Amino acid sequence: MLYDEFDQFEDTELDTQIEDWEELSLSSSTAFLATLARQSQTTQDIESSLSELERLADTANITVIDKSYQRKNKADKGSFFGKGWLEEIKQKMLQTGAGLLIVNEELSPMQARNIEHIYGIKVLDRTEVILSIFHNHAKTRESKLEVKLAELEYQLPRLKKLWGHFDKERGSSHSAGGTASRGMGEKQIEIDRRIIKRDIARIKRTLSNIIKQKETQRKQREKVKKICLIGYTNAGKSTIFNALTDAGVLVEDKLFATLDSTTRQLKMDVGGIIVISDTVGFISDLPHHLIASFKATLMEVEDADLLLHVADSSDERCIEHIEDVTTVLKEISSDNIPQMLIMNKIDLLDDIQVTFIRKRFPEAILISAMRKINLDNLLQEIDKNLFKLVSCKLRIPYTDQKFVSRLYETAKVISEQYVESGIELDVVLSNEDKYFYDKYLIE
Numbered sequence: 272m273l274y275d276e277f278d279q280f281e282d283t284e285l286d287t288q289i290e291d292w293e294e295l296s297l298s299s300s301t302a303f304l305a306t307l308a309r310q311s312q313t314t315q316d317i318e319s320s321l322s323e324l325e326r327l328a329d330t331a332n333i334t335v336i337d338k339s340y341q342r343k344n345k346a347d348k349g350s351f352f353g354k355g356w357l358e359e360i361k362q363k364m365l366q367t368g369a370g371l372l373i374v375n376e377e378l379s380p381m382q383a384r385n386i387e388h389i390y391g392i393k394v395l396d397r398t399e400v401i402l403s404i405f406h407n408h409a410k411t412r413e414s415k416l417e418v419k420l421a422e423l424e425y426q427l428p429r430l431k432k433l434w435g436h437f438d439k440e441r442g443s444s445h446s447a448g449g450t451a452s453r454g455m456g457e458k459q460i461e462i463d464r465r466i467i468k469r470d471i472a473r474i475k476r477t478l479s480n481i482i483k484q485k486e487t488q489r490k491q492r493e494k495v496k497k498i499c500l501i502g503y504t505n506a507g508k509s510t511i512f513n514a515l516t517d518a519g520v521l522v523e524d525k526l527f528a529t530l531d532s533t534t535r536q537l538k539m540d541v542g543g544i545i546v547i548s549d550t551v552g553f554i555s556d557l558p559h560h561l562i563a564s565f566k567a568t569l570m571e572v573e574d575a576d577l578l579l580h581v582a583d584s585s586d587e588r589c590i591e592h593i594e595d596v597t598t599v600l601k602e603i604s605s606d607n608i609p610q611m612l613i614m615n616k617i618d619l620l621d622d623i624q625v626t627f628i629r630k631r632f633p634e635a636i637l638i639s640a641m642r643k644i645n646l647d648n649l650l651q652e653i654d655k656n657l658f659k660l661v662s663c664k665l666r667i668p669y670t671d672q673k674f675v676s677r678l679y680e681t682a683k684v685i686s687e688q689y690v691e692s693g694i695e696l697d698v699v700l701s702n703e704d705k706y707f708y709d710k711y712l713i714e
Contacts, residue, residue, distance in 0.1 A: 295403045306341075337367065500549050507581055510615075511579075550568065554595070580610050661701075662685075
């Protein structure tokens, strides 16, 4: 009984934290961007990677003053970059007034601590920037819980001795008798670790209940076909979703504009009603713990009958982004779900680029969601892939005209002709529905 009461109190406290959710404001609005350039990377690869980091910084409301890289195959264990390079960057930051150094990889706790303490540089890594964006874009209780879980799991190994100054004021971390005693900073870190571990357990328990509820809902709609929009962030998934459903989902030219998955019904020409979901975008080097935290949201992907993999055909790194999405699908064990590749934004390409895309990806559907180009073809292909469409010629007796009405609701009627023995129809219908009309088939 006591445990139940305590558990209920924890859930209430958790909901209060979510209700009081506030946007994060990073400590500085100006930054230098930096990365290591490996031998296998071309200058174009490096510049493209830093450009994406700049877009992340922009989405986090950080103004980028300059970008730089160090040619080095292996990161320094203690400070990630070389000492001389960090000294040079420190001087440039002082001269320009940049408040932050943003590193395009995830730093170890020791690397971040050394850069800040030894060189006096305030540093953030790529994961911290992504987490701040996710925090500010989370709107529903579910996504806020998932973001909070990712934040806590990132913070846990990075706790710093913020209370260490108390030990210095007391003069020593040893007792008068000469035996070692823990300082207040060390004690506080242990307290913080316990609090964070407790909060992680509470959030995981709550998210586990959400997953169970979703599994129950999934069983209730097992007969309904489900498709899911996936793709690299800013590929245009939400624009496609709006174009197909008139849902009015927020569309912004920023990374991770969509964080909460949205689901709507969609009426198909042949297959009837289906369910379509818009999901969070993927990105290269997405932290593994972030993927794990979003298990509840990503259930929409795992539960789909068909994935619509949306790519930005106008992006020079389009092929890499397709590979990055494929990598994430493998991580969440969804790479075996049937897929359709949708090359979006073809209105931004010239004829030569369109020809290249067609040759490189012959199976892809080329569209422009913004200009509503080729959306009818997209819907036809979804119908074909989802319902395994077949073309048939039927002759239905006048005594069974109710089946003609049903055909107009669930199939695509190409032609209709009245003859002496009944109504002859050329139709396209799903393979699943075909058995209803087997006795009316005209060989």
